[in-house]
Amino acid sequence: MKQRVVVIGGGFGGLAAANRLAAKGHQVTLFEKRDKLGGRGYQYEINGFKFDGGPTVMTIPPLFDEIFAAAGKDRRDYFELVPLDPYYRIFSPDGEAFDYRxxxxxxxxxxxxxxxxxxxxxxxxxxxxxxxxxxxxxxxxxxxxxxxxxxxxxxxxxxxxxxxxxxxxxxxxxxxxxxxxxxxxxxxxxxxxxxxxxxxxxxxxxxxxxxxVHYALGGTGAVVAGLGRLLEEQGARIHLATEVVEIIVQNRRATGVRLADGTLVEADEVVCNGDVAFAYRHLIPAEQRHVFTNRRIDRMQYSMSLFVIYFGTRRRYLDSKLAHHNVILNHRYKGLLKDIFSHRGLPEDFSLYLHMPTKTDPSIAPEGCESFYVLSPVSTLDSGVNWRTEARPYRDRIMQFLEDNYLPDLQANLVAEHWIDPLHFQNTLNSYRGAAFGLQPSLFQSGALRPHNRSEEFPNLYFVGAGTHPGAGVPAVLSSGKIAAELIDPSPSPD
Ligand SMILES: Cc1cc2nc3c(=O)[nH]c(=O)nc-3n(C[C@H](O)[C@H](O)[C@H](O)COP(=O)(O)OP(=O)(O)OC[C@H]3O[C@@H](n4cnc5c(N)ncnc54)[C@H](O)[C@@H]3O)c2cc1C
Known part of the structure; x- marks a missing residue:
């Protein structure tokens, strides 16, 4: 029987579930809070540069292929994935490079x-x-x-x-x-x-x-656009800049959602791609919840957060020692990790991931320019760091480090820049405590001990995305979308 399915959120998990359900003929309506699809994979466009907001390392192409095949389409007609070698270039604290081939x-x-x-x-x-x-x-x-x-x-x-x-x-x-x-x-x-x-x-x-390890030509934004196009072609309705503020629950079942403007939308099944902890805490009244109580949500362990700077330069850096994906390790390793995961404020030092996609694909920047993003793992908002005042000096330290060690004259050549911090994860992406990857992948938060893809509380409410099984990362959240779609409709795909 065809169901009315509401999907909350257009990240990779939501897009995977929505596409798979639309392919089986269900009436899918997707609500996304931001003005574009993608979630963590949102693509910023600044001064002619395209910056992928989050995922850059694409693995397991068959997971994408399956989604398109279920709709009778060929993924290669939507976006192209190209393999990279080395996968990563990892720099020791002294700047020596190791290629992960x-x-x-x-x-x-x-x-x-x-x-x-x-x-x-x-x-x-x-x-x-x-x-x-x-x-x-x-x-x-x-x-x-x-x-x-x-x-x-x-x-x-x-x-x-x-x-x-x-x-x-x-x-x-x-x-x-x-x-x-x-x-x-x-x-x-x-x-x-x-x-x-x-x-x-x-x-x-x-x-x-x-x-x-693959790169999507045009950036990860091209993958998001491809999944969005497929969804539209399948007749699903996509509402951007539309926040869901409540999952309506009656008699222990989800009956629909309430939008920020007060509109009520009825549904037979609700799939939530928003952060699990945030959704239980803020979208479902506390008196309706017996398993995911506020106390339990507070006691769960959350992933670290991130500080990310997206920047474009008016010159190329092809003569630098950088590869497409770079990891720059710091002298302190265990101590730094403990600082981050024990929420001990903002350390003076950092380890970095530096993305240089124009090395593979110059099309995502104006001619003669280079596009980057640099990411530093930081604590969640539990650390008490005031990002309204600390973000700028932290940004300055990272950019100075890059200029001194990897990208000469960087700051004089900047022509585009944007950064995000844990407040972005909390306020823009609705992620509990500003965690960048939802729940930590700990032993006691894995498998059946992680929030389930079908809610433990309401049998027609489903969760997809990083905070649920099997975990964070694009392949895992695509799998969560597949699992949820098959729980809703176990019939084989039409093709
Ligand atoms: C900087 C960064 C780099 C990363 N790099 C990689 C990488 O290279 N490779 C990799 O595999 N993974 C990477 N990851 C992890 C990966 O991006 C995520 O685990 C994955 O994209 C999360 O997908 P998701 O389905 O959980 O949805 P999300 O991306 O979390 O999207 C959820 C969506 O729901 C929307 N939403 C939330 N609440 C509501 C609401 N109430 N109403 C309407 N809409 C709502 C949000 O706006 C958002 O668009 C990275 C993550 C980050 C942050």
């Missing part, structure tokens, strides 16, 4: 160049990461709705030591401390500390090796 033999050669004694250990690490992938990857594609679902995964968790923190796990195989950091930073890509995030999430490293 695509082919295994190139990666081993790079390890040998840096630390010959670690070649054998790296081989073993690859094998162990592959075992984790082989055992757990399929779980990212199916719902975890009951605690009993966890029973089957506990024995392999233990035998593969996948419960260990990523950094201690990697340290069992790798001796060089810089390489330990290089091979264990992946949890940061999904909002967790490498020191504590269970090594089960190291399956991401195998995901990269299996499907590659």
């Amino acid at each position: 695509a082919k295994e033999e190139d990666a081993l050669a790079e390890v040998a160049r840096w630390s010959p004694k670690d070649v054998e250990g790296y081989r073993k690490l690859l094998t162990q990461s592959e075992r984790i992938f082989d055992r757990f990857y399929a779980d990212t594609d199916r719902p975890y709705l009951h605690l009993r679902d966890m029973a089957a995964i506990m024995p392999p968790m233990i035998s593969l030591r996948a419960f260990m923190g990523a950094y201690p796990f990697v340290s069992r195989y790798i001796k060089d401390d810089f390489l330990r950091r290089v091979f264990s930073y992946h949890p940061l890509l999904i909002g967790g500390s490498p020191l504590t995030t269970p090594a089960i999430y190291m399956l991401i490293t195998k995901v990269e090796r299996k499907w590659g």
